[in-house]
């Protein structure tokens with residue numbers, strides 16, 4: 001069978017006394033949309049950050065396309081696009097400059113056609129020459145999505161990509177995520193909108209207190225839950241666990 | 247080594263300081279021009295020559311170097327620190343840029359700003375005292391090495407700093423005192439003995455003295471020793487910044 005595009009083994013991350021990830025094993029399959037769900041502080045961002053190279057693991061191993069993310073960071077990072085949870089922007093530069101710089105860092109010259117496509121898809125065409133300072137919150141998040149895509153990554157991590165994005169654009173973003181999958185891109189997203197995960201994800205993983213509670217095909221999970229929504233299944237799972245913890 | 251990634255980061259860093267020329271090039275220009283007018287012109291007319299050089303001319307190399315030092319440091323320090331603060335440092339941390347490429351781009355852009363400010367300072371001063379330079383190539387090489395040194399220190403302190411106050415710590419409490427002690431405005435032979443001893447321990451003294459030797463042909467210490475010291479300091483600053491960058495300390499969680 002296909003080798004997983006991301007393979008995480010025994011991943012541990014500690015911040016002082018706090019264990020953000022307590023030994024996670026997870027394999028992301030080529031071409032799937034994987035939704036990583038979990039309450040605030042569960043460890044979603046930490047996990048994504050380690051794969052993307054923004055944070056270093058305390059223990060364990062992460063491989064992307066068969067390569068170690070620490071030793072072979074130049075190869076693994078070329079394969080990854082990351083939309084961080086926190087919005088950031090450089091007020092010195094325009095939308096177009098931000099995209100051209102980001103492509104350049106990845107060794108890619110951004111062609112006009114590709115630039116126009118990204119601006120179009122993320123509805124930023126009218127803001128092409130606007131300073132990032134002059135964008136609304138939702139537009140800034142869309143700029144982050146565009147930046148993550150400039151080098152046509154094989155694996156895209158979206159850390160709460162639709163937080164603060166309006167309904168229409170949220171839907172168009174979903175549509176684009178599906179287009180990306182159709183083109184062979186693997187997508188890992190985190191979200192607190194369970195209906196988003198239900199509509200998009202081929203598989204879901206639920207993490208809490210740094211441990212994966214469940215990884216399953218979305219369809220199979222819903223099928224065995226007797227007509228309940230993903231949200232109900234999720235609340236049941238995480239809620240039960242929290243009751244046990246108490 | 248000259249990859250598209252490196253060139254892009256370099257271009258971005260250069261554009262950043264060129265976009266606010268009043269702040270990055272203009273304000274140091276006004277500042278050094280004021281120094282020159284006060285110390286060189288009005289006071290200088292009443293001071294004797296130093297080593298056979300009119301006082302106004304004697305202070306030019308030090309003023310040039312002061313602009314170079316502060317601006318190289320401030321450019322890399324504030325640019326990288328602001329990236330850390332606003333979160334845009336993520337852009338380069340997730341990229342395949344190597345540590346050498348990241349360091350090289352920040353240092354080169356910052357050194358370029360330092361040298362530009364130095365050139366502007368020299369142009370203003372030259373209008374008062376003339377433009378002859380004894381050894382132009384040596385002067386430029388030394389100035390460039392000094393710029394690289396402080397650009398490297400700027401990168402290191404941006405990684406270390408967690409507040410703007412900490413970014414300003416080094417220029418306020420280290421660079422400025424050492425610059426004044428370092429003989430920008432006086433020859434070491436004009437100083438009382440304790441101060442003269444302290445000056446000999448000040449690395450900026452050897453930088454100023456070396457550049458003075460290259461520009462005016464007069465110096466207190468050996469110009470070759472100064473060049474060797476400055477090269478060693480540049481290597482140490484780059485090594486420190488590279489080590490910090492590579493360690494991920496305060497950059498990668």
Ligand SMILES: Nc1ncnc2c1ncn2[C@@H]1O[C@H](COP(=O)(O)OP(=O)(O)OP(=O)(O)O)[C@@H](O)[C@H]1O
Pocket residue numbers: 015018019020038039040041042043044045046047085499
């Ligand atoms: N740099 C850090 N220093 C100390 N603790 C941290 C750091 N980053 C994350 N943590 C802690 O690690 C745990 C996991 O955080 P993480 O950001 O991965 O959660 P998350 O699942 O993404 O939550 P959210 O849904 O709120 O985004 C939290 O307890 C958090 O406080």
Ligand SMILES: [Mg+2]
Pocket residue numbers: 044045046085159
């Ligand atoms: Mg998070």
